[in-house]
Amino acid sequence: MIAIYPGSFDPITFGHLDIIERGCQMFDGIIVAVLSNPSKQPLFTVEQRIHQIRHVTRYLPSVTVDCFSGLTVTYAKAHQAKILLRGLRAVSDFEFELQMAHTNKTLADDIETIFLATSTEYSFLSSSVVKEIAKFGGPIDHLVPDAIVKDVQKCFAKSPIL
Numbered sequence: 231m232i233a234i235y236p237g238s239f240d241p242i243t244f245g246h247l248d249i250i251e252r253g254c255q256m257f258d259g260i261i262v263a264v265l266s267n268p269s270k271q272p273l274f275t276v277e278q279r280i281h282q283i284r285h286v287t288r289y290l291p292s293v294t295v296d297c298f299s300g301l302t303v304t305y306a307k308a309h310q311a312k313i314l315l316r317g318l319r320a321v322s323d324f325e326f327e328l329q330m331a332h333t334n335k336t337l338a339d340d341i342e343t344i345f346l347a348t349s350t351e352y353s354f355l356s357s358s359v360v361k362e363i364a365k366f367g368g369p370i371d372h373l374v375p376d377a378i379v380k381d382v383q384k385c386f387a388k389s390p391i392l
């Protein structure tokens with residue numbers, strides 16, 4: 231069975247990787263699907279995020295990485311996937327995630343959302359937290375893989391004062 235793991239991944243964190251790794255134990259394949267959302271101002275382009283995710287999941291042969299726009303269920307149907315995988319960090323995530331799962335169920339009754347509880351050590355972690363810390367020059371090497379640390383720090387590197 232193939233599961234779609236949709237998200238913004240701006241950038242991918244150890245929390246996302248945790249869900250992907252554990253999803254690999256449950257499903258024959260995982261498609262990490264990066265949402266292309268023109269109404270958001272991301273730090274990384276969709277192409278950069280795809281490249282980053284491919285790089286950090288290269289040891290997981292059942293993972294493929296792609297992008298999509300529009301509805302997640304439309305993308306899932308086009309790829310014959312019946313499962314949407316999402317991580318839940320805390321109760322605060324639950325309200326939005328449940329609403330999204332219910333909405334998706336009204337759009338495609340044969341597609342199920344499966345939630346995995348994020349591992350405790352990443353329960354505070356989000357892409358926004360990573361960007362916030364990096365913006366102020368704090369360490370992020372415990373939050374994202376090495377290759378992503380470099381990419382994020384490059385984005386926030388201060389131009390030299392002339």
Ligand code: PNS
Pocket residue numbers: 236237238239265300301302303329330333334
């Ligand atoms: O990583 P994120 O930003 O929490 O991911 C949110 C995402 C991409 C899963 C969600 O915004 C989404 O599915 N967007 C596609 C549009 C859609 O299908 N909307 C219907 C469900 S509300």
